[in-house]
Amino acid sequence: xxxxxxxxxxxxxxxxxxxxxxxxxxxxxxxxxxxxxxxxxxxxxxxxxxxxxxxxxxxxxxxxxxxxxxxxxxxxxxxxxxxxxxxxxxxxxxxxxxxxxxxxxxxxxxxxxxxxxxxxxxxxxxxxxxxxxxxxxxxxxxxxxxxxxxxxxxxxxxxxxxxxxxxxxxxxxxxxxxxxxxxxxxxxxxxxxxxxxxxxxxxxxxxxxxxxxxxxxxxxxxxxxxxxxxxxxxxxxxxxxxxxxxxxxxxxxxxxxxxxxxxxxxxxxxxxxxxxxxxxxxxxxxxxxxxxxxxxxxxxxxxxxxxxxxxxxxxxxxxxxxxxxxxxxxxxxxxxxxxxxxxxxxxxxxxxxxxxxxxxxxxxxxxxxxxxxxxxxxxxxxxxxxxxxxxxxxxxxxxxxxxxxxxxxxxxxxxxxxxxxxxxxxxxxxxxxxxxxxxxxxxxxxxxxxxxxxxxxxxxxxxxxxxxxxxxxxxxxxxxxxxxxxxxxxx
Numbered sequence: 001x002x003x004x005x006x007x008x009x010x011x012x013x014x015x016x017x018x019x020x021x022x023x024x025x026x027x028x029x030x031x032x033x034x035x036x037x038x039x040x041x042x043x044x045x046x047x048x049x050x051x052x053x054x055x056x057x058x059x060x061x062x063x064x065x066x067x068x069x070x071x072x073x074x075x076x077x078x079x080x081x082x083x084x085x086x087x088x089x090x091x092x093x094x095x096x097x098x099x100x101x102x103x104x105x106x107x108x109x110x111x112x113x114x115x116x117x118x119x120x121x122x123x124x125x126x127x128x129x130x131x132x133x134x135x136x137x138x139x140x141x142x143x144x145x146x147x148x149x150x151x152x153x154x155x156x157x158x159x160x161x162x163x164x165x166x167x168x169x170x171x172x173x174x175x176x177x178x179x180x181x182x183x184x185x186x187x188x189x190x191x192x193x194x195x196x197x198x199x200x201x202x203x204x205x206x207x208x209x210x211x212x213x214x215x216x217x218x219x220x221x222x223x224x225x226x227x228x229x230x231x232x233x234x235x236x237x238x239x240x241x242x243x244x245x246x247x248x249x250x251x252x253x254x255x256x257x258x259x260x261x262x263x264x265x266x267x268x269x270x271x272x273x274x275x276x277x278x279x280x281x282x283x284x285x286x287x288x289x290x291x292x293x294x295x296x297x298x299x300x301x302x303x304x305x306x307x308x309x310x311x312x313x314x315x316x317x318x319x320x321x322x323x324x325x326x327x328x329x330x331x332x333x334x335x336x337x338x339x340x341x342x343x344x345x346x347x348x349x350x351x352x353x354x355x356x357x358x359x360x361x362x363x364x365x366x367x368x369x370x371x372x373x374x375x376x377x378x379x380x381x382x383x384x385x386x387x388x389x390x391x392x393x394x395x396x397x398x399x400x401x402x403x404x405x406x407x408x409x410x411x412x413x414x415x416x417x418x419x420x421x422x423x424x425x426x427x428x429x430x431x432x433x434x435x436x437x438x439x440x441x442x443x444x445x446x447x448x449x450x451x452x453x454x455x456x457x458x459x460x461x462x463x464x465x466x467x468x469x470x471x472x473x474x475x476x477x478x479x480x481x482x483x484x485x486x487x488x489x490x491x
Contacts, residue, residue: 014285014287015281015282015285017285017287018282018285018286018287018306019277019282019285021287021306022277022282022306022307022310023277024292024293025292025302025304025305025306025307026273026274026277026307027293028292028293028296028302028304029270029273029304029307029322030270031296032296032329033198033268033269033270036198037301037329038197038198038328038329038330038331039195039325039328039329039330040197040198040199040330041197042093042195043093043094043194043195043196043197044091044092044093044094044195045091045092045093045094045098045192045193045194045195045351045355046088046089046090046091046092046192046193046195046332047088047089047102047106047190047191047192047193047347047351048086048087048088048089048190048191048193049086049087049089049106049126049190049191049340049347050079050084050085050086050188050189050190050340051084051085051086051087051124051125051126051188051340052083052084052124052125052127052130052188052340053067053083053084053085053117053122053123053124053125054083054122054123054125054130054132054472054476055121055122055123056121056123057469057473058132058469058470058472058473058476059132059469060083060130060132060133060137060142061083061120061121061122061123062082062083062142063082063083063120063121063122064078064079064081064082064083064084064085064144065078065082065144065145066120067085067113067116067117067120067122068085070116070117070119070120071112071113071116071117072116073109073112073113075087075088075089075090075109076088076109076113078144078146079144079185079188080143080144080149080181080182080184080185081138081142081143081144081182081185081186082142082143082144083130083133083137083142083185084144084185084188085113085124087106087109087110087113089102089105089106089109091193091195094355094422094423094424095422095423095424096423096424096425097425097428098424099348099351099352099424099425099428099432100425100428102348102351103344103345103348106344106347106348107344107482110124110126110344114480123476125341125472125475125476125479126188126340126341126342126343126344126347126479127188127221127222127339127340127341127342127446127472127475128187128188128189128220128221128222128233128234128235128339128340128341128446129186129187129188129222129223129224129225129234129235129238129339130186130188130472131224131450131454131468131469131471131472131475132465132468132469132472133186133225133226134226134227134465135176135226138178138180138182138183138185138186139180139182140153140179140180140182142182142185143180143182143185148284149181151284152181152283152284152313153180153181153182155283155284156181156243156245156258156283157179157180157181159245159281159283160244160245160246160247161247162247163177163178163179164177164178164179164241164242164244165177165178165241166178166183166238166241166242167241168225168230168231168234168237168238168241169230170223170228170229170230170231170232170234170386171229171230172228172229172230173228173230174225174226174228174230176226178242181242181243183238183242184238184239184242184243186225186235186238186242187222187235187238187239187242187339188235188339188340189235189336189337189338189339189340190338190339190340190347190350190351191334191335191336192334192335192338192350192351192354192355193321193332193333193334193335194332194333194335194355194358195330195331195332196331196332196333197331198268198269198331200362201268201269201320201331201333202265202266202267202268202269202271203362203363203367204333204358204362205266205269205272205318205320205333206265206266206362206367206369207357207358207361207362207367207368207369208318208333208335208354208358209261209262209265209317209318209369209374209377210361210368210369210372210377211354211357211358211361211411212261212317212318212335212337212377212380212381212384213377213379213380213381213382213383213384213385213391213393213403214357214380214384214393214403214406214407214411215335215337215338215350215353215354215384216233216236216337216338216381216384216385216388217232217383217384217387217388217389217391217393217403218353218389218403218404218407218436218439218440218445219233219338219339219346219350219445219446220232220233220339220384220385220388220389220445220446220447221233221339221340221341221342221445221446221447221450221485222234222235222339222447223388223447223450223451224450224451224454224468225238227464227465227468229451229454231385231386231387231388232385232386232387232388232389232390232445232447232448233339233384233385233386233388233447234385235339235385236317236337236381236385237385239259239315240257240259243258243259243315244257244258244259245257245258245283255279256279256280258280258283258313258314258315259315259316259317260314260315260316260317261316261317261377261378261381262316262318262374262378263374264374265369265374269320269331272316272320273307273311273320273322276310276311276314277310280310280313280314282310282313283313284309284310284313286306286309287306288303288305288306290302290303290305292304301324301327301328301329303324304322307322308321308322308323315336316336317335317336317337317381318333318334318335318336318337319333319334319336320332320333320334321333321334333358335354337381338350338354339446341446341479341485342446342449342475342478342479342484342485342488343478343479343481343482343483343484343485344482345432345435345482345483345484346435346446346484346485348432349432349433349435349436349484350436351432352415352419352424352428352429352432352433352436353411353412353415353432353433353436355418355419355422356414356415356416356417356418356419356422356424356429356433357411357414357415357418358418359418359419359421359422360414360415360417360418360421361414361418363421368396371396371397372394372395372396376394379394380393380394384403388445388447388448389403389404389439389440389443389444389445389447389448390402390403390443391403393406395410398410403440404440404441404443407436407437407440408437408440408441412433412436412437415433415436416429416433419433435484435486438484438486438487439484439485439486442486444485444486444488445485445486446485449475449485449488450471450475452490453471453474453475453490453491454467454468454471455467456490456491457470457471457491470491471491474491
């Protein structure tokens with residue numbers, strides 16, 4: 001979905017031709033799997049981070065085009081909202097001191113981008129949902145001027161045939177209707193990429209699904225939306241609702257949502273791409289000239305552009321990725337459940353926890369997905385998003401248990417073991433997983449710091465919007481220190 005698309009209209013003939021081309025790509029993909037055409041070594045990791053931009057007062061800054069011009073670095077790109085940016089960190093092997101190197105690279109890039117952004121009166125913020133965002137900030141006027149976003153917006157609403165209703169209930173309640181996908185821009189995330197072989201893909205994807213609820217619970221950082229306190233990780237339910245192409249009738253009939261956790265453990269990466277074709281009509285039916293069958297017959301590596309574009313409009317929380325790099329095809333698991341922030345150190349701690357945990361679980365003698373139902377994993381994700389660090393989750397052999405106890409007793413030791421298998425430097429593993437440990441011991445995440453601070457400011461006399469504005473400015477100040485959020489002082 002990341003590539004630009006032209007400003008066009010879409011006909012029924014276009015849709016039919018596109019579906020036939022996706023079928024052809026799927027057949028070629030199956031043949032590539034049978035013939036072992038994929039790069040399997042080295043297994044690399046990659047990182048994408050989405051950010052918000054605010055002005056000097058802490059309110060949304062609609063200047064991503066201007067800021068990108070100042071940054072002038074190809075690893076930076078626009079996102080859906082004019083108040084969003086994204087950084088794409090080049091992939092690298094995970095062994096040795098890779099996590100520290102990644103942390104230094106991201107911090108240097110953010111420092112450079114932040115300096116350039118300030119020339120436009122803007123500041124960068126690593127947060128899941130910008131606390132100062134109001135409904136008036138996410139109309140169609142806030143959409144980045146890229147034809148792909150306009151086309152996606154038109155196609156989603158054409159499929160739905162009516163306005164979307166956003167309904168979220170937590171400590172407070174939000175009920176509103178929208179006529180654009182721009183509220184999706186309120187959600188900024190971190191995406192962890194992990195290159196794996198076709199033979200091990202299913203194990204790593206299943207492991208990532210099994211731990212998604214834990215990740216969200218200990219990494220929650222999105223408690224406010226449009227001035228209301230909702231879920232600890234409101235981003236998940238907002239994203240699900242803001243991109244839902246189903247009218248109520250199709251929901252009742254069991255049609256799958258575009259933002260999807262899934263419904264079963266898998267046996268092969270092919271299962272996911274086949275589900276994409278079976279369950280989801282195209283949103284961006286754009287055809288390329290490549291004949292994938294002819295390309296493969298010539299000994300070339302097909303791009304499978306239609307298959308990958310279609311996959312990019314189905315927002316699985318753990319998404320399969322097919323890509324070609326330096327003439328070699330490879331597969332990745334793209335983990336999409338976590339919010340941005342609060343600091344680069346927190347992001348890298350989340351990365352260490354995820355990469356270590358999925359390695360240990362994927363290579364366990366008795367896989368965790370053989371010991372728990374898929375529905376239990378889905379329930380864990382919902383509970384982690386709603387309750388954050390206070391969630392109780394299910395885990396085999398332990399039953400329903402506080403997530404902090406689950407992480408401290410069972411999952412942190414597994415994550416250490418997994419990082420050792422990756423060859424990660426022991427001091428790096430200890431430092432970064434120590435941040436996760438301290439979050440669990442203190443009960444402090446980005447979400448808890450935000451809510452506690454906003455409540456404290458309100459008790460001192462600030463109304464809700466002023467409390468959120470002041471809290472956001474204090475958040476930015478602490479974010480820049482790179483001290484993990486569990487150690488942040490109160491305001």
